[in-house]
Amino acid sequence: MTASSTRRTTAARTRLAAVGAVAVAGALILTGCGDQTDKGGSSSDSASSSSAPLASKLPADIRKAGVVKVGSDIAYPPVEYMQNGKAVGIDPDVADALGKQLGVKFEFQNGKFDQLIVGLQSKRFNVIMSAMSDTKDRQEGIDSDTGKKAGNGIDFVDYFTAGTSILVQKGNPKGIKSLDDLCGKVVALQRGTTSEGIAKTQSTKCKKDGKKAITLQTFDTDPEALLRLKQGASVADLNDFPVAAYNAKTSGGGKDFEVTGEQIEAGPYGIGVSKESTQLRDALQAAVNAIIQNGEYKKILEKWNVTDGAVTEAKVNGGS
Numbered sequence: 001m002t003a004s005s006t007r008r009t010t011a012a013r014t015r016l017a018a019v020g021a022v023a024v025a026g027a028l029i030l031t032g033c034g035d036q037t038d039k040g041g042s043s044s045d046s047a048s049s050s051s052a053p054l055a056s057k058l059p060a061d062i063r064k065a066g067v068v069k070v071g072s073d074i075a076y077p078p079v080e081y082m083q084n085g086k087a088v089g090i091d092p093d094v095a096d097a098l099g100k101q102l103g104v105k106f107e108f109q110n111g112k113f114d115q116l117i118v119g120l121q122s123k124r125f126n127v128i129m130s131a132m133s134d135t136k137d138r139q140e141g142i143d144s145d146t147g148k149k150a151g152n153g154i155d156f157v158d159y160f161t162a163g164t165s166i167l168v169q170k171g172n173p174k175g176i177k178s179l180d181d182l183c184g185k186v187v188a189l190q191r192g193t194t195s196e197g198i199a200k201t202q203s204t205k206c207k208k209d210g211k212k213a214i215t216l217q218t219f220d221t222d223p224e225a226l227l228r229l230k231q232g233a234s235v236a237d238l239n240d241f242p243v244a245a246y247n248a249k250t251s252g253g254g255k256d257f258e259v260t261g262e263q264i265e266a267g268p269y270g271i272g273v274s275k276e277s278t279q280l281r282d283a284l285q286a287a288v289n290a291i292i293q294n295g296e297y298k299k300i301l302e303k304w305n306v307t308d309g310a311v312t313e314a315k316v317n318g319g320s
Contacts, residue, residue, distance in 0.1 A: 052103025054290060057283035062126065068106045068280075069125035070095060071272075073113035075221045078246050078304050079131040080108070090242075090304045091129045094159060094288075097296045101287040112220055114192025117154060120272055126280065128272030131240060133194050134158050134319030135267070144197055155277075156270025157284045158318045159297075160309045163266030164195050165244040165259050167229065167237045170252075174235045178261050179205075184212030188225035188234035191218040195238035198264060230256055238264075242306050268311070268319050281316065288314035 055063060062068060072091065074080045080089040087108040095106035109125055116128045117138070134156035137144045141153035168176050176182065179198070183206035189195045196218060203214040217234055219225045226247060228234045239247070241263050248257045271288075273281040291297040292313065301307045 052101060054101045054283060054286050055103035057279070057286055058102055058104065059277070059279045059283075062104065062280065066104050068095075068099070068102075068104050068127060070106050070108045071111055071116045071119045071125040071128045072108050072130040073116065073221075074108060074110045075223060076131055076240075076243060079240075079243065080129070082110075090160075090300065090306065091131065093300045093303065094291075094297070095129055097291045097300065098284065098287040100296075101290045102283060112192075113190065117151070117272065120154060120274055121151065123274075126273075126277070127284070128154075131162070131243075131269055132156075132272055133162075133267050134270030134317065135194075136320055138272075139317050139319070145200075152275055155273045155275055155281050156268070156317055156319060157273065157281060157288055158268035158270045158311060158315045159288050160269040160306075161266055161311060162240050162242065162269055162309050163263030164198055164238055165241040165263055166261050167226075167239050167244040167247060167257050168235065168260050169229065169232065170255055170258050172258060172260055176236055176260055179264070182206075182214050182236060183209070184214070185236070186215045186217060186234040187236050187238065188217040188219065188228040189238045190222040190225055191220060194265070195240075199238055226251070226257075242304075242309070268315070270317075270319065285314045285316055 072080050072087065074082050074087050076089075078089045080087055080091045082088075087110075092106075092108060095108070099106050106129075108129075111119055113130060116130055116132070119125055120128050132138075136142070139153050139156065141149055141151035143150040166176060166179070168174065174181075174185070179202040182199070182202060187199055189199060196216070199214055199216055203216070207213050217225070217228060219228075222237070222239065222243065225234075225237045229237045230251070241259070244259050248254065248259050251257055271284055273284065288297070292311070298307070298310065301310050
């Protein structure tokens with residue numbers, strides 16, 4: 001199965017994954033253990049700053065430290081997940097390639113997805129790489145649930161495109177084909193993601209159409225939501241397409257889940273950067289464009305079978 005595009009978000013936007021390396025059962029254990037900490041990450045190997053072509057574009061303090069601290073919810077295979085105590089996946093591979101251009105190491109720090117923007121703004125880390133969707137609400141600091149201003153917002157350097165998919169039990173016993181089929185049913189998903197926003201919007205639509213609302217069960221991590229689906233306690237899990245495709249292929253040897261229907265609301269993933277860090281943002285944009293041009297970006301997406309989500313250039317705040 002080929003993974004196309006996918007997304008993730010806080011206060012309602014998504015993330016990505018494809019066919020990859022560990023079985024979902026292993027992912028449930030590995031990610032569930034590490035997801036609650038701010039540690040448990042890894043450093044990407046990179047060239048020394050003296051030989052890196054874009055090192056001079058970095059802020060002096062980061063160049064001197066030789067490290068970009070990355071906030072990430074490392075529980076989203078194959079975008080990022082823990083393997084043998086190290087963060088691996090699409091985002092860590094992209095970070096490694098960026099590090100070679102910038103002459104620094106990207107060190108992943110594990111945390112809850114819905115707290116990553118808070119961590120960035122409190123300077124616990126320099127950037128966010130966590131299959132986070134670039135949205136206007138995030139750019140402007142708007143709470144997607146209330147529509148009210150909730151903070152300063154952040155900038156994004158876009159590096160991938162993804163959409164949301166519906167994951168159901170193998171054989172699709174409830175006959176779920178679209179969002180409309182979820183009315184009056186129980187849906188499990190990760191809290192603070194685009195998937196949650198999509199499900200809430202659909203639930204409102206259900207009621208307007210004279211149907212029962214969706215019963216949402218939300219969890220800190222996606223593996224928890226997947227377990228509910230596997231147990232039959234929910235009829236579906238909304239997820240980024242690559243992640244959904246990965247879980248359909250790997251969980252139970254491909255016997256647990258399947259993807260149904262079309263992708264929903266495809267949009268860009270972005271590297272999150274503080275509004276104050278314009279020099280870092282521009283350095284990252286230059287580095288993403290460099291790995292697109294030199295072919296490293298394509299190799300990474302081919303490795304993880306997600307080439308359909310490729311972008312041709314790194315845009316800043318290209319999400320809507």
